[in-house]
Amino acid sequence: MHGHDPTPGDPAAAFAPHDHAACAEEALRRAETICDAAGARFTPVRRRVLEVLLEQHRAMGAYEVLERLAAEGFGHQPPVAYRALDFLTEHGLAHRIRRLNAFAACAHPGEAHAPVFLICESCHAVAEAPGTKVRAALDGAAGALGFSVAGATLEAYGRCPACREERP
């Protein structure tokens, strides 16, 4: 294994210790509100997928999510997971982490944000950092070439504070 053992909700607690149960509940409540406002249905599969993602501050592969769903009586085929994950992603409730071919619950659903993702190579935690400045710099660099940015993938990999302390 890695440096330390991730208890549920741990993986470096996305870099800051916090009441994880509360953090997850809060996210679920917001999800309801957001879907409501968008006239979208927060169905059992969708909710369950978000709950599963919220259990830990790390990214999960679609098939990992699917296993959980299957074990709980939902469908067993990939589209079941992918559809729910797509829904969550489209509504800003989860993010796709391209570097990992995986998905993570959004840490700040509802709040407009241009997140950059910080992926710890050691404990595999994934955190969202405010990316406004990064995005501005990106728009600048692109604009200089006459390129108009519609969206971006901004992901950093490295070591989170907890893992740096452990083996500096």
Added chain:
Amino acid sequence: MHGHDPTPGDPAAAFAPHDHAACAEEALRRAETICDAAGARFTPVRRRVLEVLLEQHRAMGAYEVLERLAAEGFGHQPPVAYRALDFLTEHGLAHRIRRLNAFAACAHPGEAHAPVFLICESCHAVAEAPGTKVRAALDGAAGALGFSVAGATLEAYGRCPACREERP
């Protein structure tokens, strides 16, 4: 098809018309120098893969590259392509574009650079923009959370100048 037909080396010429043959030759010459300096062997497969990537300013999937290799008498199995692509990537001669699960020749091999990739959704050209400022902003955002950045994936998708002009 798309807005315009990509002639070899075209895809928006990575956003600026230029003598593509010269651009590719230059890159190959630099590759030799770089491998030499690193004590790495620029073998026939590796060279050929780089040549293929250099033909166009866009990203190619590993299997697309593999087809070319196979047709020319190299091996027919995926590792043949992946190994060469990994080699080129490790030596800074090519880049992996995660959003496309594909690879593109490096536009500025040798020059230390923190590239951000600009991916045109319309003509599929891929250009490298100078990412020093983006990277600085990223380091700042990460540092504020105590995260040390080892590397980053910085990719923007949108529309390149040529495609914007065509259908504004």
Added chain:
DNA sequence: CGCGTAATGTGATACTATTACATTCCACGT
């Protein structure tokens, strides 16, 4: 020339994602 390591080739397999189509569910108007 012979040794050891790196590079290549091959087959099998794992992992990620999508297409196509059947069925069920639910909001809505009547």
Added chain:
DNA sequence: ACGTGGAATGTAATAGTATCACATTACGCG
């Protein structure tokens, strides 16, 4: 209440991406 239409779910099949394990060949070097 009832039927209807679109959304959501379920399933099967398949496409696309990537890696592992192992045999063989090529090459630098003593």
